[in-house]
Amino acid sequence: MAHLHQPEAPDTYTDIRNLRWSQTEKAIARKAFERALQKELHEVIQKTQRMAATIEHPSDLWELESFLTTRRKEIDDKFDYRYSVLPDVFGELVREGRVHEDELRGLAEDKLAYIRKFARF
Amino acid sequence: MAHLHQPEAPDTYTDIRNLRWSQTEKAIARKAFERALQKELHEVIQKTQRMAATIEHPSDLWELESFLTTRRKEIDDKFDYRYSVLPDVFGELVREGRVHEDELRGLAEDKLAYIRKFARF
Numbered sequence: 001m002a003h004l005h006q007p008e009a010p011d012t013y014t015d016i017r018n019l020r021w022s023q024t025e026k027a028i029a030r031k032a033f034e035r036a037l038q039k040e041l042h043e044v045i046q047k048t049q050r051m052a053a054t055i056e057h058p059s060d061l062w063e064l065e066s067f068l069t070t071r072r073k074e075i076d077d078k079f080d081y082r083y084s085v086l087p088d089v090f091g092e093l094v095r096e097g098r099v100h101e102d103e104l105r106g107l108a109e110d111k112l113a114y115i116r117k118f119a120r121f
Numbered sequence: 122m123a124h125l126h127q128p129e130a131p132d133t134y135t136d137i138r139n140l141r142w143s144q145t146e147k148a149i150a151r152k153a154f155e156r157a158l159q160k161e162l163h164e165v166i167q168k169t170q171r172m173a174a175t176i177e178h179p180s181d182l183w184e185l186e187s188f189l190t191t192r193r194k195e196i197d198d199k200f201d202y203r204y205s206v207l208p209d210v211f212g213e214l215v216r217e218g219r220v221h222e223d224e225l226r227g228l229a230e231d232k233l234a235y236i237r238k239f240a241r242f
Contacts, residue, residue, distance in 0.1 A: 041179040048182060052173030058162040061169060065189035072183060 016114055017084040025107050029086060032103040036093050037079045044071050087111055091118020137235055138205040146228050150207060153224040157214050158200045165192050208232055212239020 021029070051064045080089055093099035094115060104112065142150070172185045201210055214220035215236060225233065 041182070044182055045176050045179070048185065049173050049176065052170050055166050055170065058166070061162070061165055061189060062193060064169065065186060065193065068182060068186035068189070072186065 016087055019083070019087070019110055019114075021083050021111075022108075025111065026083075028104065028106045029083075029090070030081070032090070032093075032099050033079065033081055033086075035103070036098045037075070039098065040075060040079075044068075044075070087114035088118045090115045091121065094119040095121070137208055140204070140208070140231055140235075142204050142232075143229075146232065147204075149225065149227045150204075150211070151202070153211070153214075153220050154200065154202055154207075156224070157219045158196070161196060161200075161219065165189075165196070208235035209239045211236045212242065215240040216242070 048064065048068065051060070051067065055061060055064070078089065078092065080086075090099055090104065090111075091114070094101060094104075095118075101112075104115065107115075169185065169189065172181070172188065176182060176185070199210065199213065201207075211220055211225065211232075212235070215222060215225075216239075222233075225236065228236075
């Protein structure tokens with residue numbers, strides 16, 4: 001049960017919602033968030049264009065529709081810019097390799113600890 | 122109120138559901154129906170490919186998704202191959218120029234009268 005003794009493990013009882021974000025931190029977070037969102041949307045555009053270019057049968061149309069609906073919902077869910085959930089959002093983006101830790105440089109350790117924790121899940 | 126006296130107006134009290142379709146008529150109907158359906162689906166494919174090729178912004182993605190959803194539902198509604206509604210279906214297709222009357226040659230006058238009636242709506 002080594003993880004119980006990790007000195008850097010965040011205090012799971014600290015309420016993430018009570019974290020205070022400075023203006024500088026908010027600017028850093030917003031920038032990293034927007035960059036990841038635009039990158040992910042750009043990937044959807046590219047995949048859509050590849051799928052559309054190879055449509056042969058009507059079923060390919062509805063497959064494209066379903067792909068778009070799924071991706072829209074996933075992106076809406078994932079990119080939730082509320083400070084109360086942002087460490088979790090960034091954790092997922094770090095885990096997926098969509099945000100690199102150096103983009104988050106300048107955030108205080110209280111946020112980074114949570115982000116690293118969520119990134120490991 | 123001239124339309125009340127049109128000599129060729131179908132008897133609106135005749136139940137379309139009671140029309141009897143011969144095997145030959147069914148084959149003619151099926152062929153015209155399938156041709157119109159495939160043509161309409163092909164148009165959706167072409168428009169999808171044009172829309173996809175010109176996507177610039179994420180909003181264009183969701184516009185494409187919405188277009189596909191709308192067209193899928195419209196086509197599902199319109200192409201209803203039940204003999205009980207087929208004269209109405211063909212009427213709409215004739216009105217839209219998607220089926221030409223000569224594709225329906227061989228149907229008996231009882232069906233054609235209804236089809237023409239619906240086509241005028």
